Amino acid sequence: MVSFLDQLHWIPLFPLAGAALLMVFGPMLEKRARALIGFIACAAVLLSLLWSAGAVFELSQSVERSFEVVKFRWEPGLQFRLAGGGLAHLRADWGFLLDPLSAVMILVVTGISFLIHVYATGYMASAGGYYRFFGYLNLFVFFMLLLVMANNYLLLFAGWEGVGLASYLLIGFFFDRKAAGDAANKAFLTNRIADAALILGILAIFFTRGSVRFLDLAAGPWAATIALLLLIGAMGKSAQFPFHVWLPDAMEGPTPVSALIHAATMVTAGVYLIARSNLVFTASPDVANLVALVGAISAIFAASVALAQDDIKRVLAYSTISQLGFMFLALGVGAYWVAIFHLFTHAFFKALLFLGAGSIIHALHGEHDLHRMGGLFRKMPVTHATMLIGALALAGAPGMAGFFSKDEILAQLYGTGSPALYLIGILTSLMTAFYMWRLMQLAFYAKPAHAREVRESPLSMTGPLVVLAGGSVIVGWLGLPEAWAAGPLFQTFQNWLEPALGPHQEVKAGWLAGVAVLVAVAGIWLAWRFHDRRWHGPLANLLRNHWYVDQLYHTVIVRGVAHRGGYYLGHFDRLVVDGGVNGAAAFTRGLSRLSMFWDRWVIDGAVRAVGTMAKMGSFPVRFAQNGSVQSYALVLIAGLVALLWFSFGRPV
Amino acid sequence: MHPVTLYHYVALSAILLVIGVFGVLTRRNLVVILMSIEIILNAVNINLVTFSRHYQHVTGQVFAIFIIAVAVAEAAVGLGILIALFRNQETVQADEVNLLKW
Numbered sequence: 132m133v134s135f136l137d138q139l140h141w142i143p144l145f146p147l148a149g150a151a152l153l154m155v156f157g158p159m160l161e162k163r164a165r166a167l168i169g170f171i172a173c174a175a176v177l178l179s180l181l182w183s184a185g186a187v188f189e190l191s192q193s194v195e196r197s198f199e200v201v202k203f204r205w206e207p208g209l210q211f212r213l214a215g216g217g218l219a220h221l222r223a224d225w226g227f228l229l230d231p232l233s234a235v236m237i238l239v240v241t242g243i244s245f246l247i248h249v250y251a252t253g254y255m256a257s258a259g260g261y262y263r264f265f266g267y268l269n270l271f272v273f274f275m276l277l278l279v280m281a282n283n284y285l286l287l288f289a290g291w292e293g294v295g296l297a298s299y300l301l302i303g304f305f306f307d308r309k310a311a312g313d314a315a316n317k318a319f320l321t322n323r324i325a326d327a328a329l330i331l332g333i334l335a336i337f338f339t340r341g342s343v344r345f346l347d348l349a350a351g352p353w354a355a356t357i358a359l360l361l362l363i364g365a366m367g368k369s370a371q372f373p374f375h376v377w378l379p380d381a382m383e384g385p386t387p388v389s390a391l392i393h394a395a396t397m398v399t400a401g402v403y404l405i406a407r408s409n410l411v412f413t414a415s416p417d418v419a420n421l422v423a424l425v426g427a428i429s430a431i432f433a434a435s436v437a438l439a440q441d442d443i444k445r446v447l448a449y450s451t452i453s454q455l456g457f458m459f460l461a462l463g464v465g466a467y468w469v470a471i472f473h474l475f476t477h478a479f480f481k482a483l484l485f486l487g488a489g490s491i492i493h494a495l496h497g498e499h500d501l502h503r504m505g506g507l508f509r510k511m512p513v514t515h516a517t518m519l520i521g522a523l524a525l526a527g528a529p530g531m532a533g534f535f536s537k538d539e540i541l542a543q544l545y546g547t548g549s550p551a552l553y554l555i556g557i558l559t560s561l562m563t564a565f566y567m568w569r570l571m572q573l574a575f576y577a578k579p580a581h582a583r584e585v586r587e588s589p590l591s592m593t594g595p596l597v598v599l600a601g602g603s604v605i606v607g608w609l610g611l612p613e614a615w616a617a618g619p620l621f622q623t624f625q626n627w628l629e630p631a632l633g634p635h636q637e638v639k640a641g642w643l644a645g646v647a648v649l650v651a652v653a654g655i656w657l658a659w660r661f662h663d664r665r666w667h668g669p670l671a672n673l674l675r676n677h678w679y680v681d682q683l684y685h686t687v688i689v690r691g692v693a694h695r696g697g698y699y700l701g702h703f704d705r706l707v708v709d710g711g712v713n714g715a716a717a718f719t720r721g722l723s724r725l726s727m728f729w730d731r732w733v734i735d736g737a738v739r740a741v742g743t744m745a746k747m748g749s750f751p752v753r754f755a756q757n758g759s760v761q762s763y764a765l766v767l768i769a770g771l772v773a774l775l776w777f778s779f780g781r782p783v
Numbered sequence: 784m785h786p787v788t789l790y791h792y793v794a795l796s797a798i799l800l801v802i803g804v805f806g807v808l809t810r811r812n813l814v815v816i817l818m819s820i821e822i823i824l825n826a827v828n829i830n831l832v833t834f835s836r837h838y839q840h841v842t843g844q845v846f847a848i849f850i851i852a853v854a855v856a857e858a859a860v861g862l863g864i865l866i867a868l869f870r871n872q873e874t875v876q877a878d879e880v881n882l883l884k885w
Contacts, residue, residue, distance in 0.1 A: 758881030
């Protein structure tokens with residue numbers, strides 16, 4: 132019998148095969164069998180999902196709950212002297228690691244990916260480049276699985292960059308729009324900055340520990356440096372302040388891409404990275420505090436911006452940054468499993484919200500502005516119902532997925548963090564509830580601000596919405612110990628993650644949940660009351676322009692680099708590039724001058740010398756050659772006469 | 784009256800030869816030079832015919848006829864060159880045609 136666990140490598144290979152198939156045969160299928168393209172893409176991810184489910188089930192049956200399989204051995208290379216003094220070979224045997232943490236991740240990645248693939252067959256039905264879209268999407272799933280299943284930092288980094296590439300390709304999918312191309316570049320370049328820190332972090336891990344294997348990672352020396360570098364890398368990928376600027380712009384990509392890459396999976400890679408490296412973070416409390424600080428700033432900052440955005444996808448994008456900030460908060464206070472739990476629930480309801488938004492945009496033929504929606508409540512019943520669940524889950528309504536995870540984060544903040552962090556969490560929750568309900572009001576309940584015939588989206592789109600809505604209700608209960616009572620099949624989330632992330636701390640304070648619910652209700656009430664107000668004044672402008680961070684970056688960094696860079700580039704161009712060209716010209720000229728001298732004096736000289744020598748050698752005789760025929764004849768006859776004279780004339 | 788002997792013929796031939804050579808060397812007009820060459824050839828013919836008769840041998844006469852044929856051809860070619868020359872240089876003066884020199 133095939134063991135799913137032993138054949139772990141098939142999980143990422145299915146999407147890779149799908150991507151390869153689509154890239155090779157896609158152009159052919161695009162015209163003749165469009166349906167087949169969607170089928171191949173969905174089937175590849177479905178196989179991957181089933182295989183993941185099988186493997187995770189087998190893992191749950193095993194005792195040690197950690198399974199590492201090495202696929203390729205690294206040929207031992209140069210020997211290095213480590214920072215600690217010992218010697219080590221550079222090696223990174225690459226293979227896959229399945230432990231509770233990566234098990235959660237692969238289930239999220241393949242599960243959400245499958246639903247979004249199905250959704251995209253409907254959403255992208257009329258778009259050009261169908262095969263390209265699904266090829267990139269499958270490629271993304273491959274790299275994401277590589278990222279979360281890698282058994283060492285180097286392979287993780289390969290997946291990390293791969294998802295960055297897929298993200299770049301998909302943000303710029305509508306490459307004929309300049310905004311899309313610019314957004315893709317912005318995402319790619321912003322991530323590059325953070326990735327540089329990640330590379331340094333991985334190198335630091337190697338030079339202090341001699342191995343980049345996850346299972347070899349221990350606190351050890353240089354923990355703070357490593358943690359800081361990994362944090363910067365994670366901040367880039369997870370769009371945390373101040374690297375967050377790329378994520379809202381990434382909404383230029385097709386909506387399924389926003390849902391999959393920029394909400395549910397890729398952006399959570401940073402959270403995964405920190406949870407995976409939890410030992411070094413636990414060992415350096417200062418950096419852990421910094422993680423919490425970054426999370427707090429991102430959470431409240433992005434939530435405040437989301438209050439005033441009019442683009443439905445941008446509201447959700449800032450919401451994503453804010454929720455990722457929540458995860459970082461949890462990571463920062465050492466509640467790793469809570470962060471992963473929130474990652475897990477967030478993947479469901481944020482994907483759901485994005486897909487719901489996509490459904491609205493699809494129905495309204497590309498309308499993104501919330502103020503031009505409204506009245507969709509009756510016309511799109513399925514979209515409305517599912518999005519209502521998603522919004523309630525995000526806002527933290529009791530019983531929904533977001534309630535459990537966010538409540539747990541707030542409890543952990545209260546229990547282990549400082550009161551300030553808790554306050555920020557509460558304030559962010561209030562704003563979250565507000566902007567979500569504002570979105571719902573404007574999109575569904577407000578008076579219609581358009582005169583379009585609106586139809587509910589096809590089954591391929593509403594189906595995934597329903598499944599995700601179901602998930603958004605259910606998955607939260609996984610974190611509630613009382614719900615399962617340690618049953619044989621299901622375990623609570625924290626117990627499941629314990630082997631990978633260490634023991635969890637229980638915070639018992641029943642009133643905390645009450646506060647969270649109160650805050651959510653207050654936010655919803657405020658939004659219901661004030662949703663139709665157009666705010667004016669400096670604060671509203673500040674929020675609407677996302678605190679002018681993008682403008683600041685543009686002025687200081689982009690313009691600075693462009694301006695100063697242009698100045699130096701001009702010099703470089705004039706001095707080095709033009710210098711090179713002119714130098715080459717001068718060199719050629721010099722060479723040709725030399726060649727001319729050679730030609731003129733040596734070659735021509737030799738030729739002339741021959742001529743001159745002939746001329747000089749023939750000096751007296753050549754005058755006999757005067758061109759007059761008769762003088763020749765005279766000489767001829769004189770010669771003849773002389774000859775005759777000498778022959779016969781002399782007396783014998 | 785002296786009979787016309789072999790010596791007279793030979794003398795005539797020699798005189799004609801000298802006249803011809805003199806003409807070739809001294810005259811400037813190429814037409815005249817060509818005519819002088821004809822005279823030389825005829826001097827040779829007289830000589831050949833004379834000795835043919837003297838030795839009662841026919842070869843000399845046959846040879847003379849050959850020379851006449853060659854002379855005709857030579858005259859034709861010579862005049863052709865002359866006309867070509869005149870077309871190019873507009874002159875038939877031998878001393879004015881002296882381009883081919885050192």
